[in-house]
Amino acid sequence: MPCAILAVQTFPPSVGGTACLLHDILKWFPSTSIVAVSGACYESGTTGMRLPFENRRALVLGSEWLTARVEWRFWRPYVAWITKKICDMARKYRADRIYAHYPNGFFTVAAYQAAERLGLPLAIYFDIAWEERGWHDSALATEFEHKVVKRADVRFAITEYLVDYLSNKHDVKFELLPHTVDIESAGSPDLVASDPNNNVIHFAGGIYPSMNLDSILRCISAVNEMGHDVRFDVYTPSAECLRAAGLDMRRVRIGFAKRAEIGRLQRGSQVLFLPQAFESAAGLMIKLNFPTKALEYMVSGRPMLIHSPKGSYLADCARQNGFGVVVDTPDKDRLKEELTRLLTDRELCRDVVMKAWAFARSRDSRQWSQTLYAALFRGRIAGQ
Numbered sequence: 001m002p003c004a005i006l007a008v009q010t011f012p013p014s015v016g017g018t019a020c021l022l023h024d025i026l027k028w029f030p031s032t033s034i035v036a037v038s039g040a041c042y043e044s045g046t047t048g049m050r051l052p053f054e055n056r057r058a059l060v061l062g063s064e065w066l067t068a069r070v071e072w073r074f075w076r077p078y079v080a081w082i083t084k085k086i087c088d089m090a091r092k093y094r095a096d097r098i099y100a101h102y103p104n105g106f107f108t109v110a111a112y113q114a115a116e117r118l119g120l121p122l123a124i125y126f127d128i129a130w131e132e133r134g135w136h137d138s139a140l141a142t143e144f145e146h147k148v149v150k151r152a153d154v155r156f157a158i159t160e161y162l163v164d165y166l167s168n169k170h171d172v173k174f175e176l177l178p179h180t181v182d183i184e185s186a187g188s189p190d191l192v193a194s195d196p197n198n199n200v201i202h203f204a205g206g207i208y209p210s211m212n213l214d215s216i217l218r219c220i221s222a223v224n225e226m227g228h229d230v231r232f233d234v235y236t237p238s239a240e241c242l243r244a245a246g247l248d249m250r251r252v253r254i255g256f257a258k259r260a261e262i263g264r265l266q267r268g269s270q271v272l273f274l275p276q277a278f279e280s281a282a283g284l285m286i287k288l289n290f291p292t293k294a295l296e297y298m299v300s301g302r303p304m305l306i307h308s309p310k311g312s313y314l315a316d317c318a319r320q321n322g323f324g325v326v327v328d329t330p331d332k333d334r335l336k337e338e339l340t341r342l343l344t345d346r347e348l349c350r351d352v353v354m355k356a357w358a359f360a361r362s363r364d365s366r367q368w369s370q371t372l373y374a375a376l377f378r379g380r381i382a383g384q
Helices: 017-026 064-073 075-093 105-118 138-151 160-170 213-224 259-267 283-288 293-298 313-321 332-344 346-361 365-376
Strands: 004-007 034-038 054-057 097-102 122-126 154-157 200-204 231-235 252-255 271-275 304-307 325-327
Touching (some): 004 075, 034 075, 064 075, 097 105, 105 122, 105 138, 122 138, 122 365, 138 160, 154 160, 154 365, 160 283, 160 313, 213 231, 213 271, 213 304, 213 332, 231 259, 259 293, 271 293, 293 304, 293 346, 304 313, 304 332, 325 332
Parallel strands (some): 004 097, 034 054, 200 231, 271 304
């Protein structure tokens, strides 16, 4: 059985978009085909997901807290330590290759260095842009991104826009590996109109200034000017920034829910809100990105309102495929108008739900997992 060493920051059962993405596409792999080396988890709670792969944690003295403080201050020794762990695991399991899943620069660089040391082929998957992300590890990208990309013989990116951008940036070929969803487990779209008295707008996920904060605050302002029975439910582990904004929060209900509960909450809502930042220093990253939350929304049976800048992959893809109503300007009045339409126009909601379901089918995780497996293991078919 072939084996790859997966170097990644978060890994199921940890929380976050990367963990969800990995779970959906790796769940179809044979249990002995992946050995993971992962690090500290920076978010609370659990997805409840499980994958049958061995996972070696790279934690300083076994502590999440200590690791999070050591890695930024002493990143070169930390990367060297991760590199050694990857090499040890690769030798132990006679790995065929190293697989680096970004977004975490430390683990991406360690995977590259381990591949160099062992003479193994390297696969790289960007589920978000690295240098353009403008995050803390952008300095690592400046030093290492081009080296990592040129060293890899398998290169994936999460959107067509990111594929084209990275291919041109590094003058090499990238391929598409989108975020996926398990269509078989999703069931079928709920075409029954929800209660007309149910005027709940729903958002679930992390809130970050560079990713979506300004758009969520704009939605709160819009809801405050709508009918008295409209409510905005926000399920997030990072609500402090909302409370700190000083807005009227009487129509906002803030909570936290595990992944297993989110589907029920979404189906009990009228509109699902998917925001990206308009006010962000990482505008190019926003343009190239695709939120992992989108496909979860698509199979919920509820219509989606997408609030994302004009020209972004998310806004363009939604318009082309019709899987959501798009507001692509930071206009509170337009946002309020489109939310009202989705709360009142049942035919519009039905159309959006059916087109979302059709798009989700094109992102079936079972099919895309075969693409990844074949790339990692040189044309072998998953399950053999």
